[in-house]
Amino acid sequence: MSRDWAAYETEIQVRTAAFAFLDSLVTRLGGIVRYEDVAQFEYMGDRMSLLDPQRGIRKPRQLGAALSIRTVHSPDPYTRPYADDIGTDGYLRYKWRGTDPNHPDNRALRDAMTLQLPLIWFQGVGPGAYVPIYPVWLAAEEALQHEFVVALNEAQVADWNASGRRQVAEESARYEPGIVNQRLHQPVFRARVILAYERQCALCRLRHVELLDAAHIRGDAEGGQPVIPNGIAMCKIHHAAFDTNIIGVRPDYVVQVRGDVLDETDGPVLTHALQELHGARLHLPAAAAARPDTQLLEERYTRFLRAS
C-alpha cells in the first residue's frame, strides 16, 4: 500500500471507532465476546465485522491493511497455558497464513506493520468465544519462521526498532513478561475459568459475567499458573472473601467460613452471602480436568486454617 493519506486517515479512524465499539462490548458482556457480537460493528453506516470466522487474519474490503488477527482456542486448555509463542526475548509471535509471503492476508499484515497501525488480537477461549486484546502492534517480521513479532504496547515497538536486533530486546525481557501476563495471560485465564464454570460463581451461582473473576488458588505472585485447575470462578464478593481468608475451600470442595465470621450477627448479606455457605459444596465444572487441583487446594486451605 502506498502512503495515500486519505486511505491512511481511514485506517486510523476505523480503528479508533472499532476500539470504542469493543470497549462498550467488553463492558456490557464482561470481557468475553462472540463472533455475532463483533460482526455488528459499523463504520459510516457500513457493516464491517471485526473478525472473520473462517480465517485468522481479517482485512475488511474497505481497508488496505489487516484489522484483526485471531488465535483459535486450545483443544487442551486445562493444562496448556497458552497456544501463543513467546520468544526468549519476551515478544509474542503470530504465524503467517501458510508459507507464501505474498498471500493477500500476509501482505495485509505487512501493511499494518509498515504503517504501524494498531490491531485487535482475538484470543479464542472456548468454542466461538473470544477475549479481544487491543491495541496490539506488529513490531517486525521473521520471514524464515513465517511469522510476525507482536508488541503489546508502543514501548515494545520502540524497543524493538531501537535495537533492530534481538539482543537488546532480550535484555529488556525482564519486564516484558509482566506486560504479557497482564495484557494477555490473565484476561485469557479469567475467561477460560468463567467458561469452564458455565459463567457462574462456584459459590453462589451468580450469573453476571461482568461481576465474575477467576480466583487464583495459588497466587500469581507465588508462581501459580494461569491454567483452569488453578482457578475458581467467583463473584467479586466471594473472590475478595476467598483472598482475605474469610472463606476457605477444603480439598474435597466443601466451603468453610472462618469461625469469627460465623459468630457475627449482622444483616442479610452477611447471613446469605457468607454464613450460609459454610458446609456447602462448590458448583464444579462438568469436565473433571477443569476442576480445581486438589493439591493446590490443600496448600491454600492450610493457609486459611492458619489465618483462622
Ligand SMILES: [Zn+2]
Ligand atoms: Zn458468589
